[in-house]
Amino acid sequence: MVPVSGLRTTEIPARSTQVLEAEARIAPEETPPGGRSRILRRYWHNSRLTSEIWRSADLGVAVAALFGAVLLTNPFLRDTGLGEFITVRITPLNVVLLCLFLVIWPLIFSIFGLYDPAQITTPRVEATRVLGAYTIITLTSLALLFTGEGDAYRLSTAAVFFVAASGGTLALRHASRFLIALRGGSMPRHILIVGTGPRAYNLYRSLLADSRAGQEVVGFVDSSDVGVDVADEVRERILGTLDDLERILLEYRVDEVRIALPIRSCYGRIQDTIATCERIGIESRLPADLFQFSLARPEYEPSSSAPVIALKVVQDDIRLIVKRLIDVVFAGAGLILLSPLLLIIALLIKLTSPGPVFFAQDRYGYNRRLFRMYKFRTMTVGAEAMQEQLEHLNEARGPVFKIRDDPRITPIGRFLRRTSLDELPQLFNVLKGDMSLVGPRPLPKRDVNHFQDAWLMRRFSVLPGLTCLWQVSGRSNLGFDDWVTLDLAYIDRWSLRLDFLILLRTIPAVFKGTGAA
Numbered sequence: 001m002v003p004v005s006g007l008r009t010t011e012i013p014a015r016s017t018q019v020l021e022a023e024a025r026i027a028p029e030e031t032p033p034g035g036r037s038r039i040l041r042r043y044w045h046n047s048r049l050t051s052e053i054w055r056s057a058d059l060g061v062a063v064a065a066l067f068g069a070v071l072l073t074n075p076f077l078r079d080t081g082l083g084e085f086i087t088v089r090i091t092p093l094n095v096v097l098l099c100l101f102l103v104i105w106p107l108i109f110s111i112f113g114l115y116d117p118a119q120i121t122t123p124r125v126e127a128t129r130v131l132g133a134y135t136i137i138t139l140t141s142l143a144l145l146f147t148g149e150g151d152a153y154r155l156s157t158a159a160v161f162f163v164a165a166s167g168g169t170l171a172l173r174h175a176s177r178f179l180i181a182l183r184g185g186s187m188p189r190h191i192l193i194v195g196t197g198p199r200a201y202n203l204y205r206s207l208l209a210d211s212r213a214g215q216e217v218v219g220f221v222d223s224s225d226v227g228v229d230v231a232d233e234v235r236e237r238i239l240g241t242l243d244d245l246e247r248i249l250l251e252y253r254v255d256e257v258r259i260a261l262p263i264r265s266c267y268g269r270i271q272d273t274i275a276t277c278e279r280i281g282i283e284s285r286l287p288a289d290l291f292q293f294s295l296a297r298p299e300y301e302p303s304s305s306a307p308v309i310a311l312k313v314v315q316d317d318i319r320l321i322v323k324r325l326i327d328v329v330f331a332g333a334g335l336i337l338l339s340p341l342l343l344i345i346a347l348l349i350k351l352t353s354p355g356p357v358f359f360a361q362d363r364y365g366y367n368r369r370l371f372r373m374y375k376f377r378t379m380t381v382g383a384e385a386m387q388e389q390l391e392h393l394n395e396a397r398g399p400v401f402k403i404r405d406d407p408r409i410t411p412i413g414r415f416l417r418r419t420s421l422d423e424l425p426q427l428f429n430v431l432k433g434d435m436s437l438v439g440p441r442p443l444p445k446r447d448v449n450h451f452q453d454a455w456l457m458r459r460f461s462v463l464p465g466l467t468c469l470w471q472v473s474g475r476s477n478l479g480f481d482d483w484v485t486l487d488l489a490y491i492d493r494w495s496l497r498l499d500f501l502i503l504l505r506t507i508p509a510v511f512k513g514t515g516a517a
Contacts, residue, residue: 054176055106055115058169062105062137065165073157104140108133127170134166189215190253194245194273195260196222196230196238199287203260204234218252221245222261223269242269246454249280255367256283258308274311281458281491284311314461319496326499327437331430338424345376345421353410355381358425363442366463371434373442374425378413379406387446398480399450400443420510426466438499439465440487459487462494472505 109115112133120126138158191207193200200220207215219239226238239248248254257277261270270286277284285308335342346357359377361384362370386408393403409417416422429435435442442464451457470478470486478486490498 054173057172057176058109058114059102059105061168061172062165063102065161065168066101066141068164069157069161073154073160101137101141105137108136126173130166130169134162134169137165138162189255190218191215192218192239192248192252192254192257193220193260194222194242194257196220196226196234197260197262199262200260201231201234203258203287218254219248221248242273245273245276246280249276249282250451250454250457253368254282256285259284259286276454277311278313279458280454281313281461283313285309286311313458314491315494322496323436323499324433326496327430330437331427334424335427335431338427341421342424345416345424348412349377349410352412353377353380361444363444363464364448364460365434365442366460368448368457368460370445371429371432371442373434374428376413376416376422376425378410378416378422379408380410383408399447399452400480400483401446423466430466434464436463436465438467438490438502439463440490441465441468441471441483456484458491459484462491467502467506469502472502472509 112129114120114126114129114133120129138161141161142155142158193204200222204217204220207217217237219237220234221240221242221244222238224241224243226235239252249257257273259270259273261273263270274284287308349357356377359375359379360372361375363373365371387401390403390406390408391401394401413422426435430437439462440459468487469490470483473486490502
């Protein structure tokens with residue numbers, strides 16, 4: 001057994017044979033930590049992820065608009081056809097000019113601040129900057145009027161290019177914001193500040209001033225000997241000392257920890273803070289101005305109110321946009337294709353036992369945020385109220401509750417559970433963005449309240465899923481320790497390929513019904 005991070009006596013439980021087999025099936029070349037990218041806190045709040053997307057997508061829009069404008073406004077094309085047009089119009093000089101266009105275009109966009117989140121605060125500001133940038137680009141493109149043979153590039157071509165490129169760029173930016181926003185809405189970020197000195201106070205004031213970010217400061221932690229010069233606003237919000245950090249992260253909802261301690265005198269405490277955040281699965285951030293730079297520039301997180309070095313514990317790249325797109329497409333298609341089956345199940349539940357068709361329960365999801373998870377009702381009405389009376393029959397080890405022959409389950413409910421058909425309404429949760437198709441299963445409040453070890457919280461650093469690694473590796477035959485071990489293996493080795501493999505293995509696992517309870 002290996003201590004987590006080497007800094008704590010709590011140990012990860014030994015892996016069972018089923019867990020080792022499941023982990024072995026995960027390719028060793030899988031990419032490191034997977035999870036959910038940081039969502040837009042407000043519609044116009046930028047992020048590093050969207051900036052990276054725009055740098056590639058904007059150029060694609062401009063090139064497509066340029067070629068489209070040339071083809072649409074050239075009468076020679078209508079007379080000769082596309083093949084002859086390309087043969088005649090593509091000359092070495094035009095190729096050189098096109099390459100220059102590809103080099104100059106991103107420079108002009110950068111000059112207009114279209115990749116600086118601090119300068120893009122409203123739709124009007126962004127539209128103005130995009131139009132300004134394309135005005136310069138369009139004027140530059142007029143150089144094509146004096147090159148090539150005939151009139152391949154005309155004034156009308158420049159006009160069509162300007163309208164198509166600027167309109168396409170603005171539409172693409174709106175669409176990318178909307179797609180990312182679907183992944184989590186406009187939830188506020190809950191931030192814990194480590195430190196109480198001038199640096200921490202300035203950070204606190206900058207976070208309050210950044211109205212775009214939708215950020216909330218949970219409080220402060222520092223050493224036990226807080227100085228007398230601490231601002232009253234900070235002193236009133238101190239939650240404890242650095243020795244209490246783990247307890248505070250368990251007790252409060254925290255999305256990220258901002259470290260604002262002096263580097264020279266608190267190096268060891270900064271290292272301990274980072275290790276604690278890694279163990280629990282919470283992102284930590286260091287201010288980028290911890291050191292003085294003469295030539296080098298720190299790589300900062302552009303979505304922040306101040307430059308920071310982000311120490312992320314999960315993956316944050318464009319593949320998560322693809323994952324969300326897959327979730328929406330497959331969940332929507334599944335609800336449509338399975339609608340007759342859903343209606344039949346609903347009718348059977350209604351006819352065989354009194355009570356509602358659906359069962360809704362608060363579950364813990366991403367970053368321990370509660371959401372309403374939906375299932376087909378498989379138990380008698382009032383089953384939750386009866387659970388306390390049945391605690392002595394609990395067959396599961398750890399904080400979870402499982403009874404194989406639960407007396408509360410209805411006859412039709414037993415069939416639905418064995419076939420996992422009771423989980424189908426969670427496709428609505430996937431569409432809403434509360435869940436993903438693949439991820440650690442969401443746990444009820446009762447189970448999470450029984451957690452005693454901080455490292456268990458790392459399973460909440462990604463979106464919960466409809467299916468997961470342990471569900472295709474033994475399901476309820478596995479103990480809770482094995483569940484968590486496989487959940488953490490999934491988080492650490494996440495990739496789109498791994499999601500695909502788990503989805504494929506879910507189908508035979510459901511048909512076999514092995515371990516279902």
